[in-house]
Amino acid sequence: MPPVGLGVLLLISVSVCYWVPAGCYANGKVTKVCGSMEPHHDVHGQTAHSPYHLETNTTTFSPGESIKVILTGTSFFEGFLLQARDAANQGSVTTVGTFTLTNRNKAQLLTCNKHQDSAVSHTSNARQTEVCVIWNAPADAPKQVQFFVSVVTHYNVFWVKLPGPVIYQHGVAPHPPQSDTTPPPVQPTTTPTILTGQINILNLRHFSLQSVIFELSGPAEGYIAFALSWDTWMGNDDVYMCVKDGDRVSVSAAFVSGRTHPEDQSQFGLSSVLWRLADGAIQCRFSRPVKLVNQEAARYDLDQDYFLFLTNGHAQYGKVWKHSHQPLISTHNKRITGPPEVLRGSRGPIIMKMHGALMLLAWMLTGSVGTVIASFYKPDWPNQTLLGQKVWFQVHRGLMVLTVTLTIVAFCLPFFYRKGWSKHAGVHPYLGCCVLTLSLIQPTMAAIRPSADSHRRYIFNWAHWGIGSVTEIMAVAAMFLGIRQSSLPLPQPWATHVLIGYVTWLASFRIEGAAMYLCVTLTVVCLTNSNGVS
Numbered sequence: 225m226p227p228v229g230l231g232v233l234l235l236i237s238v239s240v241c242y243w244v245p246a247g248c249y250a251n252g253k254v255t256k257v258c259g260s261m262e263p264h265h266d267v268h269g270q271t272a273h274s275p276y277h278l279e280t281n282t283t284t285f286s287p288g289e290s291i292k293v294i295l296t297g298t299s300f301f302e303g304f305l306l307q308a309r310d311a312a313n314q315g316s317v318t319t320v321g322t323f324t325l326t327n328r329n330k331a332q333l334l335t336c337n338k339h340q341d342s343a344v345s346h347t348s349n350a351r352q353t354e355v356c357v358i359w360n361a362p363a364d365a366p367k368q369v370q371f372f373v374s375v376v377t378h379y380n381v382f383w384v385k386l387p388g389p390v391i392y393q394h395g396v397a398p399h400p401p402q403s404d405t406t407p408p409p410v411q412p413t414t415t416p417t418i419l420t421g422q423i424n425i426l427n428l429r430h431f432s433l434q435s436v437i438f439e440l441s442g443p444a445e446g447y448i449a450f451a452l453s454w455d456t457w458m459g460n461d462d463v464y465m466c467v468k469d470g471d472r473v474s475v476s477a478a479f480v481s482g483r484t485h486p487e488d489q490s491q492f493g494l495s496s497v498l499w500r501l502a503d504g505a506i507q508c509r510f511s512r513p514v515k516l517v518n519q520e521a522a523r524y525d526l527d528q529d530y531f532l533f534l535t536n537g538h539a540q541y542g543k544v545w546k547h548s549h550q551p552l553i554s555t556h557n558k559r560i561t562g563p564p565e566v567l568r569g570s571r572g573p574i575i576m577k578m579h580g581a582l583m584l585l586a587w588m589l590t591g592s593v594g595t596v597i598a599s600f601y602k603p604d605w606p607n608q609t610l611l612g613q614k615v616w617f618q619v620h621r622g623l624m625v626l627t628v629t630l631t632i633v634a635f636c637l638p639f640f641y642r643k644g645w646s647k648h649a650g651v652h653p654y655l656g657c658c659v660l661t662l663s664l665i666q667p668t669m670a671a672i673r674p675s676a677d678s679h680r681r682y683i684f685n686w687a688h689w690g691i692g693s694v695t696e697i698m699a700v701a702a703m704f705l706g707i708r709q710s711s712l713p714l715p716q717p718w719a720t721h722v723l724i725g726y727v728t729w730l731a732s733f734r735i736e737g738a739a740m741y742l743c744v745t746l747t748v749v750c751l752t753n754s755n756g757v758s
């Protein structure tokens with residue numbers, strides 16, 4: 225069987241011949257490659273999102289029907305191996321149906337598992353970006369058929385067994401809405417559920433009780449995505465993405481296990497995929513059965529309550545980057561198949577807003593007023609006491625205790641939110657730790673300070689003032705970094721301008737205050753002196 229040997233030889237490329245010289249032509253190798261679809265190079269296949277896309281001209285079929293299958297790439301490829309398999313039996317390596325070529329120069333038919341014409345591969349390593357073949361559904365076709373392709377970009381850059389579209393046999397659940405044998409498209413049983421951001425829109429409609437149509441639109445700078453989540457934290461989420469890749473959009477589902485890149489990207493379970501790229505926006509639409517029988521794919525059932533996440537970000541060669549700001553998260557969880565509703569969402573988790581608000585309150589108000597009191601108001605109310613202490617001291621101590629308390633409470637909140645240390649927050653959390661430590665040293669030191677007439681009292685005075693100033697400066701730095709954190713979405717650069725204005729005002733007030741205090745003192749001294757002279 226020379227064609228088989230040739231196809232496999234080209235697919236598995238020269239390196240295999242180098243490692244296993246006899247293997248290239250051995251018949252046993254053919255079956256092995258057909259099953260695993262792995263080119264067996266001395267390197268692993270790529271795991272990043274591929275620049276290749278597999279498409280069919282229909283999502284439903286009848287036995288005996290011909291279906292067009294198109295492999296396209298935004299980047300060229302030198303080799304490929306295409307097969308159709310039973311989607312419901314992913315463990316099986318058995319190929320389904322046969323292929324017919326549309327261009328004999330670009331592709332050739334292979335015999336996989338003794339099943340003639342059941343796979344297609346390239347004819348040479350000439351670079352190409354599109355291949356079109358016809359798949360013929362067999363009489364005994366399974367209910368769901370999925371196409372898979374391994375693509376070799378060049379020698380050791382290749383993707384193994386990329387999942388392509390799933391097509392469903394007519395009259396077999398799940399019914400895609402445009403199916404010929406199902407009744408005419410059912411009107412949505414309910415009006416849509418919509419979650420809108422300023423720019424992103426997620427629209428869910430359920431046709432019948434078996435599948436849900438998702439419509440998503442947003443800026444075309446890279447990708448738009450939504451996730452079904454059990455909680456309001458990223459991790460363990462079922463994610464659906466529409467990724468711009470050149471002038472195409474690839475629609476896929478994936479799983480996010482932590483604050484990490486989406487895994488297991490595939491089109492499994494998605495049907496009636498439509499997309500449009502126009503006017504600076506991506507629009508995409510797909511349908512998904514409420515329940516997916518195949519649990520390998522880890523798709524969540526749609527008849528449960530989920531928080532909805534909506535986000536967008538940059539993508540390059542079809543690979544998604546981290547979203548540029550916090551996702552829009554619905555305020556409550558929503559049953560996807562439940563009654564219609566316009567959901568509200570927020571990008572700023574309330575707990576992080578509290579952290580910001582309490583810290584700003586502590587360091588812009590109570591802390592700075594408490595410091596100013598101790599700096600300039602000591603001579604005021606010299607004869608009055610409040611609860612047995614000087615007035616300035618009581619106010620200063622009260623405000624500073626409040627500042628430290630607010631700092632401790634606010635400090636803990638991000639740890640509740642992140643459930644640990646945030647690796648993405650830069651220097652801000654380190655500054656926060658320093659501020660908290662110094663804030664705890666201050667009252668401790670004040671509690672054990674030497675008495676006012678002690679000859680060592682000046683050490684305390686300087687240390688208390690010094691540490692207080694360092695803490696305040698660090699707190700200001702932490703605030704500047706904090707208001708830029710993605711989890712506290714404040715309008716920039718306005719938030720920074722406001723903070724700069726505040727700090728400048730505070731500093732000038734200090735300087736002015738010191739100057740005024742000096743003037744007042746000098747005037748009083750002068751007056752006292754002149755009175756004495758006269």
Ligand SMILES: *[C@@H]1O[C@H](CO)[C@@H](O)[C@H](O)[C@H]1NC(C)=O
Binds near residue numbers: 281282292358
């Ligand atoms: C898909 O393409 C095949 C082959 O060109 C054709 O026979 C079939 O009618 C097409 N199906 C649809 C739904 O357009």
